[in-house]
Amino acid sequence: MKRFDFIQPATIEDALAAWEPGAVWLGGGTNIVDLMKTGAMQPDKVIDITRLPGLSEIETLPDGAIRIGSLVRNSDLADHPQIARHAPMVAEALLAGASGQLRNAATVGGNLMQRTRCAYFQDPTAACNRRAPGTGCDAAQAGDGMAILGWSEACIATNPSDFCVPLAALDAVVEVQGPEGAREIPVAAFHLLPGDTPDRETDLAPGELIIGVRLPAEATGFAANARYLKVRDRTSYAFAMTSAAAALRLEDGRIAEARLALGAVAAKPWRATEAEALLAGQAPDDALFDRAAEAALAGAAPSGGNAWKIDLARRTTARSLRMAAAGTPAEMPALPASPFGHSAEDHAHA
Amino acid sequence: MSPSISLTLNGEARDIALDDPRVTLLDLLRERLALPGTKKGCDRGQCGACTVLVNGRRVNSCLTLALTLDGAEITTIEGLAADGTLHPVQEAFIENDAFQCGYCTPGQIMSAVGLIAEGRAGDDPERIREGMSGNICRCVAYHGITLAVQDATRSMTPLKKEDAA
Incomplete structure (x- = not known):
């Protein structure tokens, strides 16, 4: 690991003042320390933000929105009663990610900032336009688990976050502070598609710091019918091959409003607005959900030998909608987000 | 002057000077504090062999920079019995x-x-x-x-x- 300067500011103002090119923010460190060990990240300065005050709270705002501080640990967020009751698919996505140990360390802000799991990005000896602009893309030759939506010739990497998928579906907003002051970025616009500049991964400007994430009050209206489904190589402790967050607001037996986002298919959590429009006003049934899944993947194209992934994403999407329609389970499933659950609603459509 | 941290390790207060910010909690325990019970497997947060309790919560010590732990309470396998x-x-x-x-x-x-x-x-x-x-x-x-x-x-x-x- 390359040597770095380490500082631990006590206030947000001190942290922002300490930032300079070559610096990184350190939260739980579960991603950044790993990438520093491989050499994929080589910061000159590590700014430990975990002592900053006021960023570890979860609060309900007067308008019903839920505000989550950027330093809240993934496990604390998943276990928080407000999240379990009002945004259950956020809790399910968090518990489907990583391991108990990693969730105890990983933060909300760090989850938003986590880097791709593309093996060529992680290997500093490989060509990677995302890590080292202009060097090419060794993944293009291999590409099996890579993107099927929104990719470019320059980069076919995917965003690995589970947490960000329901956040995108629920119109969550990222609260940021920087040298130019405070601003807000919708989660759906936070991560950037690669285009010709895959090294620009997020909308954050240099020196900006995530201070929180806000779930708008409308997000809580989906709590009764909201599921996250994650398909992976093994049942636990693996990144998604495909995932989907599906939420329905049902009124009088019809879908008043639908929210749908796909994970692990693009460089950002993929909000499927065409499918949402198709679902609105309809009575929920399997044929409708199949058509919605078709619409969600209509623009998909393989980026290598991964045509299988389009089909898998389609089926993951349809199944997540069926699970959402069956209702949010009263208790978190023993295997969160798994297709191998033992609840009645899973078996009903197996 | 080296930065230093104070922590409670298996119930005992310790002041530790660190000459290198790259030292992880895992390497601190094994190589500097003669507590080799905590194991290094992958050293990348993938295997769990390095799990310890920090403030009562299980974490991967291989991904935890020691300098971040000032004031923390650490329990390792040596402190369990x-x-x-x-x-x-x-x-x-x-x-x-x-x-x-x-x-x-x-x-x-x-x-x-x-x-x-x-x-x-x-x-x-x-x-x-x-x-x-x-x-x-x-x-x-x-x-x-x-x-x-x-x-x-x-x-x-x-x-x-x-x-x-």
Whole structure:
């Protein structure tokens, strides 16, 4: 690991003042320390933000929105009663990610900032336009688990976050502070598609710091019918091959409003607005959900030998909608987000 | 002057000077504080062999920079047996033959102690397997590990009720 300067500011103002090119923010460190060990990240300065005050709270705002501080640990967020009751698919996505140990360390802000799991990005000896602009893309030759939506010739990497998928579906907003002051970025616009500049991964400007994430009050209206489904190589402790967050607001037996986002298919959590429009006003049934899944993947194209992934994403999407329609389970499933659950609603459509 | 941290390690207050910010908690324990019970497996947060408790919560010590831990309370496998009496999880691992080579065992035990404290799994084997998935055992002692965590959970729960009464 390359040597770095380490500082631990006590206030947000001190942290922002300490930032300079070559610096990184350190939260739980579960991603950044790993990438520093491989050499994929080589910061000159590590700014430990975990002592900053006021960023570890979860609060309900007067308008019903839920505000989550950027330093809240993934496990604390998943276990928080407000999240379990009002945004259950956020809790399910968090518990489907990583391991108990990693969730105890990983933060909300760090989850938003986590880097791709593309093996060529992680290997500093490989060509990677995302890590080292202009060097090419060794993944293009291999590409099996890579993107099927929104990719470019320059980069076919995917965003690995589970947490960000329901956040995108629920119109969550990222609260940021920087040298130019405070601003807000919708989660759906936070991560950037690669285009010709895959090294620009997020909308954050240099020196900006995530201070929180806000779930708008409308997000809580989906709590009764909201599921996250994650398909992976093994049942636990693996990144998604495909995932989907599906939420329905049902009124009088019809879908008043639908929210749908796909994970692990693009460089950002993929909000499927065409499918949402198709679902609105309809009575929920399997044929409708199949058509919605078709619409969600209509623009998909393989980026290598991964045509299988389009089909898998389609089926993951349809199944997540069926699970959402069956209702949010009263208790978190023993295997969160798994297709191998033992609840009645899973078996009903197996 | 080297930066320094103060922490409580297995119940004992320690002041530690660190000449290098790259030192992880894992390397600090093993190479500088003569506590090699915590194991280095992958050193990348993928195997769980390095699991310790920080402020009562299980974490991967290989991904934790030591300098971030000023004021923290650390418990390692060496600090688990109070006054020479094995912790109920240690007893249960022996009773259920929950290991073969033993390399992952300190991490498994610390992770199990953390899981039981979280109260997430109870004695449901499916929830225990899910809760312990961050600890890899290449001897595949998973069946015994699950039984051990079940046993330890049951043996520790009545104690908690007595404490509360």
